[in-house]
Amino acid sequence: MIRDLMLECVEKRFGASRAPHKVQWLSDNGSCYTAKETVEFAAWLGLESCFTPVRSPESNGMAESFVKTFKRDYAYVHDRPDARTLFAQLADWFEDYNERHPHKGLRMQSPREFIRSLATAECPI
Incomplete structure (x- = not known):
């Protein structure tokens, strides 16, 4: 799998x-x-x-946080009667997560919004 x-x-x-x-x-x-x-x-x-390094809660914590968020905001709220149905929905879920889902650590922007804002920000130097 x-x-x-x-x-x-x-x-x-x-x-x-x-x-x-x-x-x-x-x-x-x-x-x-x-x-x-x-x-x-x-x-x-x-x-x-x-x-991730073995016994490294810091690095593993990021991955676990992503999985927890993804399950909470996508998997648990959509129909998923079988693996085929779940896999068919994954692409749309990832697209939403990356394009529209706000992230606290990114000033309530989606990852792509945050990246675009960096690209358009003026260089302070």
Whole structure:
């Protein structure tokens, strides 16, 4: 299932089955992510497997916060009778999360709004 997600991410982002350049794939140290077959498949896709440090609550906290928010604001409020239905909705959920969902740490802007505001801000130097 993780390998399916990796492939779908690469296809969605790059329109091809392999990334045109090395892209980091950050995950925790769960066995599904660290399995030799998964790491090799990631490399074949052009993904560099990166893992949060073991026993590092700071780095793992960001990932867990994202998962908690995503479950609360998307998965729990939509119909998801089976895995196929859930996967069919993921692209729209990620698009909403990145384009419209306000984030407290980004001054109540979505990630893309925040990035656009940085691009248009005048340099103070």
